[in-house]
Amino acid sequence: MSAAACYDVIVLGAGFGGTLVALALQKRGLRVALVDRGAHPRFAIGESSTPIANRQLAKLCEQYGLDEIAPLCQFGTWDAAYPQMGKGIKRGFSYFGHELGREFTPEPGHLSELLVAASSSTAVADTQWLRSDVDAFLCQQAAKGGVDVWLNAVANPLETHPRWRLQLDQSGETTNIEGQFLVDATGEAMVVSKWLGHELATLRLKTWSRGLFAHFKGLPPFEELAKGCGAVTGDYPFPADEAAVHQVTPEGWMWQLRFTNGVVSAGWALAKPGDQAFSPAAEFQQILDRYPTLRSQFASADVIAPAVGLVRTGRLQRLAAVAAGENWALLPGTAGFIDPLYSTGIGHTLTGVWRLAEILSAGSQQARQERLPEYGSEVLAELHWIDELVSAAYATLGRFELFTLSTMLYFVAATGCERAGSGLAHAGFLGANDRLLVRAVLEAKRALLAGQATGQDAATIAAEMRDLLTVFNVAGLFDPRAHNMYEGTAAPDV
Ligand SMILES: Cc1cc2nc3c(=O)[nH]c(=O)nc-3n(C[C@H](O)[C@H](O)[C@H](O)COP(=O)(O)OP(=O)(O)OC[C@H]3O[C@@H](n4cnc5c(N)ncnc54)[C@H](O)[C@@H]3O)c2cc1C
Known part of the structure; x- marks a missing residue:
């Protein structure tokens, strides 16, 4: 049997989080393997960036010399550098309140509308990431930068301590790899927590929500419908649909994230369990039927991705009990998830990428061991903090x-x-x-x-x-x- 390939760091999961941490470490001269059970491009949900996310990405690009990725930090530079890569303009957060069985009803003083600007112009605007494009681009950059990328590879742990030894199975062909450190960036799969037999701490979270989502074509901007209902939009600080749009109802809220190619990521985050007797498509329509203006908006919209159609999830919230150990760490999006509200996922993941890259690329092994517990407890505390913010919103949906x-x-x-x-x-x-x-x-x-x-x-x-x-x-x-x-x-x- 040939000797196992040896790495300083193995990163499991080639979403944008895992790929960026792999690339940053490679730039610091570490030998890095990036392993994913799937391949690119593939449908991925979670697309809306924020000023904090983009500043964190800019800092990462500057410190690690990720020049090809830096244009993604603002809409204007992204559009100029990579016009073909799927993206949208996000100038801020738009919210519209809907009541059961009633057309959307604008009130004096915009009492049923809320627009909060995040960027001052389109050029410097935040972005919606068409993740299938963005993740594929980043993964190409990682391979180009010297990261050993293993796609369509199912990883099985042979040893976890003192070094990681994994067997990778790619369509029946097996290869062993070894690494001193393992970063788990597998998102909801939470692979390392499972391998190490850790219990989850999800029960400590206050938020309860589930998802029902897809990508659509043919969805008109909501601002047009709002105007049709009598909304006065002259003092809107930005076009309401160049934003993360939130349709707020007593039973949950819907996100609408618009890409410049006409595709819209739309989905419900619902506050109660649903009736599994109905298909996801039937349930989606039933909810629309309770809110006439949304029903009109979706009347000629079609699901275009993923191939299976609308996705219905169970409870979205999950939380690891521990987020880092002696020779492993979870990225924030793997350590837990609260809710799409406030688009915290990309920013939090990038914060974790930056911190982990700093810890793993600088200092002695001892310094690393000292900083990892703090990393782990900060990530978990931040997830609880997001939970506090989000659960307040769910409590007031009505x-x-x-x-x-x-x-x-x-x-x-x-x-x-x-x-x-x-x-x-x-x-x-x-x-x-x-x-x-x-x-x-x-x-x-x-x-x-x-x-x-x-x-x-x-x-x-x-x-x-x-x-x-x-x-x-x-x-x-x-x-x-x-x-x-x-x-x-x-x-x-x-
Ligand atoms: C419904 C929903 C809406 C969201 N909306 C937003 C939003 O608008 N804005 C925002 O900022 N965040 C949002 N998020 C959060 C966002 O999706 C995550 O923060 C983000 O995906 C984390 O990226 P990641 O690269 O860490 O992990 P992921 O994107 O989850 O990538 C995980 C990777 O691991 C791979 N993998 C899984 N299992 C294995 C395995 N056993 N071995 C190897 N590889 C494996 C997968 O194939 C995948 O490529 C949303 C999340 C959900 C659920």
């Missing part, structure tokens, strides 16, 4: 005015980090390491939920939340004069 207030908890944290500049990994993702911020946000969340429970009006609750968050409200949120149209929240241009 009243759009209160849902709007719940989003302010996230926007206070995000805009603070965006303005801190260096605020990325060091302050913790979305400021999770900032104890004063976390305490103030949790107090404001309690005020919101208590106000909801006692039937307080939204203006009174908003005033209390604004007072509790004054120090951290650096972008003019909670301003009644803004009428739910926030332009000044755009991240500073870089």
Whole structure:
């Protein structure tokens, strides 16, 4: 039998997270293997970036010399460098509130609409990633950069300590590889946690939601339908559909992420289990039928991907009990997942990629061992922090005015980090390491939920939340004069 190929680091999972960590380490001179059970291009969900995600990507590209990838940090540079690669413009977050059985009803003062800018122009805008294109491009870059890429390879562990020894099976042909360290970037497969027999800690999470999604063609922009319902859009801070669009209903919310090629990623995140007696397509239509304006919007839209049609998931939330050990670490998207709301997945994954690349490429083995426990506990604490922010939104789904207030908890944290500049990994993702911020946000969340429970009006609750968050409200949120149209929240241009 031939000797096993030896690596410093084996990365399992060639989504964008695993691929970027492999590439960064290779650039630092480490020998890296990147292994995936599938191949590219392939359908992948999770597409909306944010200012924090793009700043983290820019920092990674600069520090590790990833020049070909750097254009992806903004819409303008991406479009100029790679016009063919699937992408969309994301100027911010748009929310529309829907009531059961009623057409979308615009209210004076935009009470059933909320637009929060994230970027000041199309050129510097955040992006929607057509993941099949982006992940394939990144994987090509990794192979070009010298990473040994093993696709369509099923990995089985032969040894896990003190070195990893894996048997890779590619269509019946087996190869053994060895590595000193293993990064698990397999996402929901959570391969290493399973191999090591770790229990999950999902029960500690507060959010409960499930997904029902696909990619569509023929979906008109929602702003057109809103106008048809009488919405006055002259003071919208950006075109409402050049954004992560959220259709908010009492039973859950729908995302709509538009790519420039006319494809739209759309899906429900639903707050209760569904009836499995209905097919995913039948359930999707049943929900649309309860919200007439959404039903009209989808009337001539067709599912174009994935090939199996609409995907229905079980509970989306999952959480590892441990995120790093002596010779292994999980990327954030493998350690856990909360919900698509607030598009935290890409940014959190990139934060983890940057941190792990720093830990694994610098310093002695001993320094690495010292920093890994901190890495692991930070990733888990950040997932709990996201859970706090997201669960507030789910608790208020039934009243759009209160849902709007719940989003302010996230926007206070995000805009603070965006303005801190260096605020990325060091302050913790979305400021999770900032104890004063976390305490103030949790107090404001309690005020919101208590106000909801006692039937307080939204203006009174908003005033209390604004007072509790004054120090951290650096972008003019909670301003009644803004009428739910926030332009000044755009991240500073870089
Ligand atoms: C419904 C939904 C919507 C989302 N929307 C957003 C959004 O709008 N914005 C956002 O920022 N985030 C979003 N996310 C989160 C986002 O999808 C993740 O953060 C992101 O996919 C993490 O990337 P990754 O590369 O770490 O893992 P993944 O993209 O999950 O990649 C995992 C890779 O591991 C491979 N793999 C699996 N098992 C094995 C194995 N046994 N051996 C080898 N390889 C294996 C897979 O083939 C895959 O290539 C969403 C998630 C969901 C579920």
